[in-house]
Amino acid sequence: MIKKFFFITFLFIPFLISQNVSPNLKLTKMNGRTVTLGEYLTKGPVLINFWATWCSPCKKEMVFLDKFERQYKDNGLSILSISIDSQKSLSHVRSYIRANDYIYDIFLDPNRQVFKKLNGNLMPTNVLIDTDGKVIWRHYGYIPGDEKNMDLQLRSALKLNP
């Protein structure tokens, strides 16, 4: 049984190298209203960032995400920052964003359903999606300096000079 399970899994892997995200994916804003990923993909590439108020590396990275949002917003980039704080600690999310003056859109995923749909496993998780819905870059965790690579990936997605 176990052998079969792993065999079938590895059988699938070669077919899975090209990942796409459905534009129907529903995201919940802080006010409870929902939007679809497709609404952002029409403007340009989308960087989805999963974070939480209890995640120290996530918070270290967010200052750079804000910088990228300000820098590339006019080029069509959307940064969607999705908090996976549970329903129990959601009240802290907005005050944290306000205090740091971050301008990107914040979404909530308290039951980690979007996180799982985008194959998130570790925190922070970043997923860069092109306008066709194809995942073109993914990164787990944050080591200071990772933002340089992220910048390169964003510029490449936006077809800007490196």
Next chain:
Amino acid sequence: MIPKLFYILQIIPILLANNLLLGQFNISGSSSINYGSSQNNFSFTENLIDLNTSWHDWTGWLQFEHSQPPQLGRSFSGIRKFRIEYVKGDYTIKLGDIYEFWGNGLTLNMVDDQSIDLDSGIRGGLIKWGNSIYSFEGLFGKQDIWRVSNQVLGFNDRVPNYNINNTIYGLRGSAFIDKWYVGFHYLNVFEKHPDAILKSYRSINHELIGFNLDYYSDRIDLSLEFVNKTWDDQSNKKEFETKKDKGTNGLGIYANTSIYLGLWSIGFSYKNYLFEKFSPAQRWDFVNYVGGALTLQQMPTVFKQHSSTLLGKITHIIDYNDELGYSLRIEGPLTKNIIASLFYSKSSRHNEWILDDKWVWGAKNENMLLPSNDKMYNPFEELFVEFNGYTMSNRLNYVVGISKTYDVTDLYTNQYKNGKHIFSYESIEAFTIPSQFTYRFNNHYSLDFVFEYQEMRKGVESRNVSTIFNSNFSKNKQFNRFIGIGLGKSPKWSVSLNIDYSNTDEHIVIENGRDNNIIEKNLGSILDTSFTWSSFGMVYNINQNYQLSLTYGSMRGGVLCSNGVCRYVQPFENGFKIGLVSSF
């Protein structure tokens, strides 16, 4: 040879089907493989593979698990979770394993948190219609809750031994009216509650009716939720006649407001959860006492969730059946590089529980709206202040905090006799300074330094003739220090050394004794290694889809919490852990 050939022939049709469907299906996935082995038998093999598929308006999710055993939880091999979803326009249909939340979670908040082995999802169906203003949904399903209890046979810290089955039906309607959001919901839960001794089930019917009201604007947020819960023991078996309890009315109220003044915010949260009155001897015994809050009700805790190692170990364990409290939050920038935040939380039980002359617990008749300071009400209080930010041209990131915590965790006796007050209770009093510094040398190399300091007094305070304090430790006070030193090279690797040391520990830990690992033996010349747990860790990003982690050493046991739900995790002594996370 022949069985192998036969096996391959079996797979060919699957391969062909995959090729045919590949043009229309989109499939992606991730896997997480964890293996650990330690000297004290804290060994685990945990494998999880998630597959996500989409096809036009359909999406699917399949989770395989092969855990023999997992870090926490029961061994399992096979399909753990699955779901099919259809989303078109205003309609959503889900079949399979469902995780939803309503309002702030006072009625329903389904979570799957494997770090603490909590899974409150249902297997069933959901149908929802919603436009930009109105939304209606109905759900039904079965729920299988596993918990750890020492009231039934087979108690083990790591493996749950008590199983409750629920059948659930729910309805919810909600509407957005300008900046207001209002929702009404009804939930019916039929619980099959196994009896600890009689090897039979009690049939408990729970009904929850509630509403939530939210207001959201640039200047102010408001949130209010109320739920009324009733339950009824419908067991008709003879053996339960003497045990049959009468259902009582329970309620939950949660309110939260945040006011925004420029970049500053001031927040206030209030909780009042009283679903069942259980005496100090009954309150954690969910096997023998029914009718309390359901596992589906994962409500706001109204205290801060810490990322600090030492503060995490003294997290207040919330009693969802009986807790009253509030928190105050102030957060904002002092300067461009300093963000300050202050959190103050306070809570207690609703009533004082008193032992009568026959040593039977009884609750004092009170209607409190605010928490008490009196030790007989199990008070909890925490003040936490933190400063964080970037400085030195964004090269140095710092987080420095200070925390004062007081928590009466258990009340053992409380009696008023002949004009004298006799009592005993267990409490934790701690003063903690967590700090973390990250310095970036250039675009690749960075250094991490974590230092946490804690002074803790934990024990039983009692009064008969005079008041005495019996420490849980071999010394009156425990001094804990946690040091973490890490070096990282972006985007490839990071290494870290963690040292968790103390001056004393609980009597049982001292009696059990322990062997030092190589790192601790080397630290022997500078530290008393009898109370030192140290480990070395490495994380390597193989490529953007694979991350490998290795840990060698020992990790101190203690309470592991995730938002107020806590589990005791045994120490990991002198062993290694390997983890591989991938997405494909």
